[in-house]
Amino acid sequence: MHGHDHHEHSGAALTHAAQMTLEKAGEQWTAMRERVFEALASFDNPASAYDIAEEVSKREGRRVAANSVYRILDLFVTSNLARRVESENAYIANAHPDCLHDCIFLVCDTCGQTTHIDDDTITRTVRVAAEKAGFSPERPVIEVRGKCSDCS
Structure with missing residues (x-):
């Protein structure tokens, strides 16, 4: 297999790398985007927007709409912070958002x-x-x- 080397982040370092990557792309790192990213990164398997909305809602103590989460996830995919598992209609956090590849x-x-x-x-x-x-x-x-x- 011909892979390539990159540094995989986890925990707070992953959130920081995601923030830096998003800001470098000219986007703002808002509190809600951070909450969605942290919730996404907490799942062991791909998570749907509904799973993520439910997790953020639990953490926030208020209901967060899946539509809002979908918009943020679309931005995350476009910005290389998350990957969409097409066959599952679910997402995973990209452990190396500063490395663009297929x-x-x-x-x-x-x-x-x-x-x-x-x-x-x-x-x-x-x-x-x-x-x-x-x-x-x-x-x-x-x-x-x-x-x-x-x-x-």
Whole structure:
């Protein structure tokens, strides 16, 4: 596998890296965006906007609408702070928001565990194939469905 090296953040360092990445993109890091990001990062598996809204609502002690969370998640995906697992209509926090690259997700059909791997050879091949077909790839999403090692 031909991956690339990058520093994966966690906890407060991940939130700080997300903030720096968003601000570098010219966006504001608001209190609500921070709460949504922290809630997203707290999930072990991909989370839906409804899951995140529920978690933020619990933490805030007031109802937070899923529509507001969707808008923030769209910004996070565009800004590389989160990745959307298309087949699950769910999101995961990007553990290295300061590194822009394509991702491959391994999604377990049994337990829902989603593993992110980097393989630049595969994603480069996908981009080249798209370009040869006259298509301009912006955000390739590669998902492999199956069973994780725990469920096999």
